[in-house]
Amino acid sequence: MNLDRTSATRRLVLKGAGSVALIGAGVYLGFETGFGILPALAAANGKYPEEAFKQKSDADAIKALYGKTAEASDKVKLDAPEIAENGAVVPIAVATTLPDVTSISFFVSENPNALAASYVIPAGTVPAIANRLKMAKTCNVIAIVESSGKLFSATKEVKVTVGGCGG
Amino acid sequence: MFRTILCPAFAALAAAALACVAASAIAASDKADPKTNAGINPVADATAFRKFFTDKFPKVKLEEFVNGPYSMDEDLHKQWEEKEQFAPYEFALETGKDMFSTPFRNGKTYADCFPNGGIGIRQNYPYFDEKEGKVVTLELALNRCREANGEAPYSYVKDEMASLTAYMAFTSRSKPMDIRIPNDPRALEAYENGKRYFYTRRGQLNFSCATCHVQSPGEHIRAEILAPALGILNAMPIYRSEWSGMGTTSRRFITCNSQTRAVPLEPQSDEYRDVEYFLSYVANGLPISGPGARP
Amino acid sequence: MRATATGDTTEVQALIQHPMDTGLVKDAQGQIIPAHFIQQLTFEHNGKTVFLANWGTAVSKDPYVKFSFKGANKGDDLRISWVDNKGATDNTTAKIQ
Numbered sequence: 002m003n004l005d006r007t008s009a010t011r012r013l014v015l016k017g018a019g020s021v022a023l024i025g026a027g028v029y030l031g032f033e034t035g036f037g038i039l040p041a042l043a044a045a046n047g048k049y050p051e052e053a054f055k056q057k058s059d060a061d062a063i064k065a066l067y068g069k070t071a072e073a074s075d076k077v078k079l080d081a082p083e084i085a086e087n088g089a090v091v092p093i094a095v096a097t098t099l100p101d102v103t104s105i106s107f108f109v110s111e112n113p114n115a116l117a118a119s120y121v122i123p124a125g126t127v128p129a130i131a132n133r134l135k136m137a138k139t140c141n142v143i144a145i146v147e148s149s150g151k152l153f154s155a156t157k158e159v160k161v162t163v164g165g166c167g168g
Numbered sequence: 169m170f171r172t173i174l175c176p177a178f179a180a181l182a183a184a185a186l187a188c189v190a191a192s193a194i195a196a197s198d199k200a201d202p203k204t205n206a207g208i209n210p211v212a213d214a215t216a217f218r219k220f221f222t223d224k225f226p227k228v229k230l231e232e233f234v235n236g237p238y239s240m241d242e243d244l245h246k247q248w249e250e251k252e253q254f255a256p257y258e259f260a261l262e263t264g265k266d267m268f269s270t271p272f273r274n275g276k277t278y279a280d281c282f283p284n285g286g287i288g289i290r291q292n293y294p295y296f297d298e299k300e301g302k303v304v305t306l307e308l309a310l311n312r313c314r315e316a317n318g319e320a321p322y323s324y325v326k327d328e329m330a331s332l333t334a335y336m337a338f339t340s341r342s343k344p345m346d347i348r349i350p351n352d353p354r355a356l357e358a359y360e361n362g363k364r365y366f367y368t369r370r371g372q373l374n375f376s377c378a379t380c381h382v383q384s385p386g387e388h389i390r391a392e393i394l395a396p397a398l399g400i401l402n403a404m405p406i407y408r409s410e411w412s413g414m415g416t417t418s419r420r421f422i423t424c425n426s427q428t429r430a431v432p433l434e435p436q437s438d439e440y441r442d443v444e445y446f447l448s449y450v451a452n453g454l455p456i457s458g459p460g461a462r463p
Numbered sequence: 464m465r466a467t468a469t470g471d472t473t474e475v476q477a478l479i480q481h482p483m484d485t486g487l488v489k490d491a492q493g494q495i496i497p498a499h500f501i502q503q504l505t506f507e508h509n510g511k512t513v514f515l516a517n518w519g520t521a522v523s524k525d526p527y528v529k530f531s532f533k534g535a536n537k538g539d540d541l542r543i544s545w546v547d548n549k550g551a552t553d554n555t556t557a558k559i560q
Contacts, residue, residue, distance in 0.1 A: 047515060049502050054519040083243045086463040087409030090523045092250040109521055113487065117521035120530075126513050127472065131250065131529040135485070135521045162391030254465070254478040254527055412524055 050119060059108040059115040059143055063152070066106060066119060071145050071152035074099070079144045079155035085136060088161040094131035095155070099148035102128035111140035136161045208356045210349050210449055213363065217450040221398040225386070234402035234457045236395035240386035244393060248461065257334060257407040257459040260327065260414045264335030267328065272317040278332075281313035290333075290340035291456050294445045295348060296355040303358050303441040306333055307418055324435030325422065330405045330414035337404065337458030345402060345456060347449040362446030365439045366397075371430025377443070392463060399451045401444065403460025410463060417444060466541045466559040473535045473559050475506060475514070477543060478527050485520040500548055501526060507542040508535050535559055 053066035063071065080094040095105060105128060106119040117134045128146065136142070139160045146153045221233060225240075232239045238248040268286065271277045279285035283292075293306035304312075310332055311321035322328040349355050369376045377397065380389060385396035404417045415423075418435035421443070425432035433440055464477040479501065486498030504516040504526075513532040535541070537559055544554035 047512070049517055054517075082247045086244055086247045089412060090251065090256070090409050092247050094250070094529075112521050113485075114519060114521070116519055118519065119517040121512075121515035121517070123512055123514070123532075125534050126530065126532040129531065131527075133251070133523040133527045135523055251527075253529070254476045256478075256525055258478055259480050259525065 047121070050116075053116050053119065054114055056116065057114060059110050059141075062108060062114070062116040063106075063145060066116065067104075067145070067147065067152055069152055071154035073155065074146075074153035075155075077144055077146050077153050077155035079142065079157050080131075081142050081157045081159050084160040084162065088136045088138070090133050091136050091142075091159060091161075092131065092133050093142055093144075093159075094129070095144040095146070096129035097146045097148070097153070099128070099146055099153060101149045102146055103150075104145075104147040105130055106145045107132070107134060108143040108145070109134060109136050109140060110143065112137050208360045210356070210359055214450045214452060218398060218453075220382070221385075221396050225396070230453075231455050233396050234399035234451075234454050236400065236403060236460070236462060237386075237393040239396065241393050244463070251461060255407070255461050256409075257405075257414060257461055260331045260334045260405075260407065261338055261459060263327075264331035264333070264338075267332055268335050272314070272319050274317050276317050278310070278313055281309070281316065286336060287339045288343065290336045290458070291343045291346045292348075294441060294448060296350055296352065296358060296445070298350060298352055298355075301354050302438070303362075303445045305417070305436065305441055305444050306336065307416060308436050308441070324416060324418035327414055329418075330416045333405045333416060334414065334459035337456060340456045341458070342455045344453045345399075345448055345451045347445065347452055349449060358442045359446055359449060361439070362442030362444070365443045366446055371425070371428045373428045373430075375428040375430075377424070395462075397447065397450075399454040401447050402451055402454055403457045403462070405458060406460045406462045408462045414459075464541075464543060464555070464557050466557055468535060468537045468539075468559050471533050471535075472531050473508075473533070473541075474529065474531045475541065476527070476529045477504075477506075478525060479504075479545070480525055481547070483518075483520065483522055483524045483526055487520075498548060501545045502548050504528070504543065504545045506530075506532075507544075508532070508539060513541075 050066055053062050056062035056065050063069075076097055076099050078096045080096075082091065085091040093107060095107070097105075102122050104119065104121055107117045108115045109117050112135070118132055120130055122128055128148075134142075136159060139158070139162075141156050141158050143154055143156045218230070222228075222230060225233075228239050235245075235248070238245045268278050279287075283289055290306060293309065294303045296302070297304045307324055307329055310329065311324075314321050322332075349359050366377045369379070380394050381397035381400060385394050387394055401417060404420070405414055406420070407414050418440065421440050422432040422435065464475065466473055466475045468474075481501055482499055483501065484496050484499040486495065488496050490496050498520055500520050500522070501518050504518065505512055506514040513535075514530050516528055518526065539559045540556050541559055542554060542556045544552065546552045
């Protein structure tokens with residue numbers, strides 16, 4: 002158990018209350034990705050992929066986000082528990098050795114909306130992410146990695162006994 | 169003297185019969201006499217309590233029992249490790265630190281109420297107050313500090329108390345639990361009272377605390393894995409995924425009672441104080457790990 | 464947030480206090496608690512975006528994310544900003560340790 006808390010590490014917390022300035026939902030953040038500015042495919046630019054988050058199935062969400070389909074690859078390492086301690090907070094991580102990764106996304110197949118999170122990976126950022134997701138029930142977690150413009154996936158079934166959506 | 173393991177029925181508790189726990193679980197005081205305390209032997213109890221768990225779980229290191237269900241299941245342990253990298257109780261801890269250092273309206277602070285300014289002392293709670301003749305827990309001491317300084321007490325089951333105790337526990341992290349039972353018949357009686365509460369069946373499900381936490385640690389109760397009783401309070405207060413929030417020791421005792429369909433007591437009632445005393449004492453030597461996270 | 468540099472790689476962990484309400488849960492009175500969640504989280508170093516998170520309601524309450532990137536040094540600033548579905552924004556800056 003990690004009991005070490007180096008006091009040198011600054012702990013910063015962003016609190017949820019209070020707004021500083023109002024920014025509309027469609028804000029575009031342009032940035033370099035190593036391929037120059039990428040075209041306006043929802044996944045790899047700075048725009049919030051609203052449509053993709055609205056889709057129900059993972060297939061529809063992947064289509065809305067990337068416009069293509071993925072092939073399974075053992076170069077995508079998906080780390081998720083066998084049985085989630087609690088469906089509200091399931092630690093899920095992905096790492097890959099695939100080259101030129103521009104985007105990584107997580108889908109929970111039986112959630113009301115399958116897309117949980119989608120990350121943009123600029124050049125210089127390591128294609129490995131850990132996050133904590135809600136799972137409504139036992140189902141597949143799918144990680145998609147966009148590498149050199151192609152999609153690769155890894156899937157793992159996670160058992161959930163206590164649903165993560167407040168039930 | 170020949171020591172036998174008995175399951176004595178206490179006449180005073182007419183409605184409840186003591187759970188006959190596995191013989192090696194504890195060296196029962198076969199001659200426990202409330203008037204003279206003869207036969208109450210906390211030292212022997214603690215040794216037997218520890219031995220029961222280390223025998224039952226030879227692969228678990230002694231100090232790991234404080235991790236509750238995580239010491240019982242590898243898949244759970246892994247999820248817990250990942251979450252501990254940046255634990256869900258961090259916010260309560262920050263809040264607790266702020267609260268602790270904020271003076272009361274009269275200018276005094278919590279530090280003025282506690283030995284060593286309240287830092288690194290959590291492992292000494294609960295203690296037996298010889299003036300009062302009762303067990304004093306950390307939560308109780310904090311509220312008494314507030315009231316002594318003209319502030320309203322906090323609810324024992326809500327976030328403020330959880331944040332304060334989270335901070336105090338944190339300042340004692342990795343220190344061994346160090347509960348004293350003075351050579352005072354009232355202290356021994358309080359300890360024995362707590363032990364009795366722990367082993368008494370109650371409620372519609374007729375469970376005692378021991379039914380789950382001594383007889384079935386590591387096993388499932390519905391979808392949860394049960395924590396071992398050894399060191400079960402060392403991680404308090406805890407952030408529970410199930411609550412999406414923090415819980416104090418008081419909160420946990422109350423919810424355990426209601427979950428077993430027993431009537432919960434008021435926070436800091438005598439039985440709760442005494443059972444906290446008993447459970448903390450038999451965990452002496454095991455490290456404080458609070459604040460903790462649990463499923 | 465914690466940002467620690469080892470060699471030329473900086474590991475960043477962020478834990479943000481936010482309810483991440485899904486809009487699917489009712490309160491004690493039976494009223495739906497409206498959706499309230501962080502939609503975009505941006506990390507910048509030297510004015511360049513090094514990580515962008517697009518989140519939906521399935522990200523856990525008090526969301527956490529960990530990632531690593533190259534090219535930063537101890538003492539550099541890392542800026543994190545976010546915007547939620549109500550249009551509220553916030554930002555903070557941390558030094559890389």
